Amino acid sequence: MKFGDIVVAIGIIAIIIIIIIPVNENILDILLSLNISLALLILLLSMYIDNALSFSIFPSLLLITTMFRLSLNISSTRMILSKGDAGSVIETFGGFVIQGNPVVGFIIFLIIVIIQFLVITKGSERVAEVAARFTLDAMPGKQMAIDADLNSGLITDIEARERRSFIQREADFYGSMDGASKFVKGDAIAGIIITVLNIVAGFAIGMLTLDLTLVESLAKFTTLTVGDGLVSQIPALMISTATGIVVTRAASDSNLGTDIINQLFSTHPRVMFLIAGVLYFLGIVGLPPVPFFILATTFLWIGVVMMKNIKKSKEVDVDTDSEVDKEEIRKPENVRSLLKVEDIELEFGYGIIPLADSNQGGDLLDRVVMIRRQIALELGIIVPMIRLRDNIQLNPNQYLIKIKGVEVSTGELMFDHYLAMNPGTANGEIDGVDTIEPAFGLPAKWITEEQREKAEIFGYTVVDPPSVISTHLTEVIKRNIDELLGRQDVKVLIDNIKEEHPALVDEVIPSVMTIGEIQKVLSNLLKEQLSIRDMVTILETLADYGAVTKDTDMLTEYVRQRLSRYITKKYVESNMLKVVTLDSELEQLIMDSINQTNTGSYLSLEPTLVQQILNSLSKNVQKLTSIGEQPIILTAPIVRLYFKRLTEQITSDFIVLSYNEIDPTIEIKSLGMVKL
Structure with missing residues (x-):
């Protein structure tokens, strides 16, 4: 253990020992002075912290200082009742406050305790309770905000982890403060009870044990008790105030003193002029003129100084911004950042910005998060972060999608319109602007809000602009997922x-x-x-x-x-698979044309044969699509890979399966055969 750890551990043990073992007057004076010093230290620290988590040990410190005060209370009470003396610190406090009048001193003590208990401690306890509740309730929203910033590329993975850790520590802190504030409340109650017991027991002990008269006993023990109470309650009052300052430190990045100066005397000079005018008026109409005129002049001077400072700060900001821009351009690391190529980028014109701005009701960021979740569930891959950027070089309602820095697809929206597509079962015509749906290349129309209900009644599929972008982005990612x-x-x-x-x-x-x-x-x-x-x-x-x-x-x-079970489930419905098969002679030809090398294998066929195979395949696929069936080609296992590569010369959308990839219980029905 480090030396500091040992000192703290010994100090906490010593607090418990003080409760049990009596201490003499000199040590008690030192400990009482230390108690006041610690309370003053905590109060000043609470004023100079930038945020609550900068003083994260505060809840534990409350418990330790409360125990310290109570142990000193017990030691001083033991000394007062047994010896009629409690050291010079307590006696000096009592004599200074009472000034020869025990009743006045006792009332002042009660006022201090009431202020601490009913005003500061009660308020701090309520603020801590509400802060803890709202901090915990806000955690899911803050976590989602971090995920959205991470997905949009505003922050890195390391920054996201740091922000999540900060949110967790913040919730733990306010939860601890909610409980720790009860220590201060209990300490105030204990101080009142101890004071009453000291006075009552002191009267009795003074008259019975120390042979004092009623008046002497009253004067002596009231002085000592009030002094003891003040020595304990003044530090408690400072720590209660520190508690209130810490739990009310919200939405700030600087200390309390700086915030007070900046927010009261830095930004609104007109307020100072209004206050000066009101004070001058009150001094003129009959209130004491000297204090009001002095204060009015002071506020007038503050307003003039504030106006000069605001003017200077604006000039300095302009100069500073220009210098910073020049320095930023000169930095070599700014060129280095340009070398990075993003995996996925979505760029859009300024007209689409409201769809991505949550402050304007846009939910595009949330949709990006859902796209990553959807693809993770469907394909089992973690999609890289999708960068969203505005691009003034694009048309206002245009967007484009880039993979590895290269444009792979683009689209254009009509704002405040809906995209209507005929799934093949719609009945009726609707008016709109003809277009092509960007994700699948289907004919569609842009329609207005008034036509939306009519289109849905006719059986059209109607989607809003954010859904068009998110669907298009999803399909582009899926088509290029192997590159990512x-x-x-x-x-x-x-x-x-x-x-x-x-x-x-x-x-x-x-x-x-x-x-x-x-x-x-x-x-x-x-x-x-x-x-x-x-x-x-x-x-x-x-x-x-x-x-x-x-x-x-x-x-x-x-x-x-x-993975045959998964593949069967993916492509087979109703326990029957309708396919196009390959002629046995064609399969044998393909197998004979496979060439093996050290780096892999490839298919070697004459171009004329390849063209004949593809023509036959196209005819059979057209038969399937004409009756609404998905084109699936079924081949021998050794042929599947090479025939799939052949089909990619036409399109990459053909599904080529082998017999070994289909569950044996599935009924296979051939609707065509590819032949030479």
């Missing part, structure tokens, strides 16, 4: 699994596979919109086959087959 999974993201996912399955992770990494190889397998799965939430199954499959082959494409196929 980096090695660091894989490391985070694996560390999360390692908490519950350490043996599995230790077996796979690094002896079987590296983080980079696992990343390639996971990216392959995400590229075809398969979830990687079941990381345990994925890692177990890699542990089984990683020692057999290092080809990440083949390992991906093994993982897909192990």
Whole structure:
């Protein structure tokens, strides 16, 4: 333990010992002086703290100082009743306040106790209780605000953790203050009871034990009791005041003295002129003119000084801002920040800013949070932070989405309009501005608020502008999700699994596979919109086959087959799968055309054959789409990967499955066959 820790521990033990063991007058005088000094220290510290958490030990300090005062009360009471003496400090306090009149001294003591108990302590207790309740109630909202700032890129992960820690400590502090304020209240009650007992018992002991008359006993023990009470209650009054200052320190970043000067005498000179005018008027109409004229002149002078200071501060601010701008431009680290490429960016024109500004009722930030949650549930990946930025180079109602700093999609809104889309079942025509829905490329119309109800009655799907942006952003992220999974993201996912399955992770990494190889397998799965939430199954499959082959494409196929239950659930409805199959000759041709290399495998086919295959595929897919069926191609396991790569020459939306990825209980119905 450090020396300071030992001193504090010994001090707390000594407080308890003082209650039991009598101390002489000289030591009591020193301890009473120390009590006053500590109370003064706490009061001044409470005035100079910038925020309540700067004095986080205050609740514990209240308990310690209350125990210290009570132990001194017990020691002084023991000395007063046993010896009729309590040292020079108590006697001096009593004589100074009483001034030869015990009744006046006792009344002054009672007034001090009443002020402390009914005014300061009672108010501090109520403020602490309300502050604790509102701080705890506000925690969820503050946490959501931090998440929104983090998702929008306003703060970093480290800053978010610091702000969450601050909120937790703030809640703990006000909760502790709510309970600690009861110590001060109890101390005030104990002071009154101890004083009454001292006087009553002192009268009896003075007359019976010390052979004093009633008047002598009254004078002696009232002086000592009032002195003892004042020595205890004046420090208690200072600490009660400090308690009130600490718990009422809200919405401030500086100390109390600075706040008082700044907020009373810095910003509103006209108020000072009005006060001066009223005071001059009151002095003229009959109130004592000298004090009112002096005060009026003082406030008039303060107002003039405030006006000069405000004018100077504005000039200084302009000069300072220009100098700061010049210095910021010269700093080399400002160029370094330009090198960073954001994973996902959403830029929008100034007309869309209200949708992202919560103060104007916009909920785009909340929708971004929900997008990250939705994709985490669907695909099992933590989407990087989405940066929201305004861009004056765009049209007012235009927005664009960037992946890795490159524009991948754009769209344009009509503010105060709704987007109406025909899902294929709508009956009736509506008037509006023709457009294309940006997420899926479907024909749509922008309609006004008055037409919204009519469109919904006709069966149109109607969405507001924020929903258009969030849907578009979600689809762009899903289409490019494999590019957003980096090695660091894989490391985070694996560390999360390692908490519950350490043996599995230790077996796979690094002896079987590296983080980079696992990343390639996971990216392959995400590229075809398969979830990687079941990381345990994925890692177990890699542990089984990683020692057999290092080809990440083949390992991906093994993982897909192990995820057959999930894939079946994703694509099969009503226990029947309607598909397009491949001719056996075509499958054999593809298998014979696979070339193996040290870096992987690839398909080697003549361009004319590839074109014939794609033409046949297009005809069969059209048959499926014409009857409203989702185009799914079913192939042999060894062919699936290579045929999927062929289909990507037409579109990446084709779903290619292998027989091993479908549950055996599922009925498969072929609606077409791809042939040469």
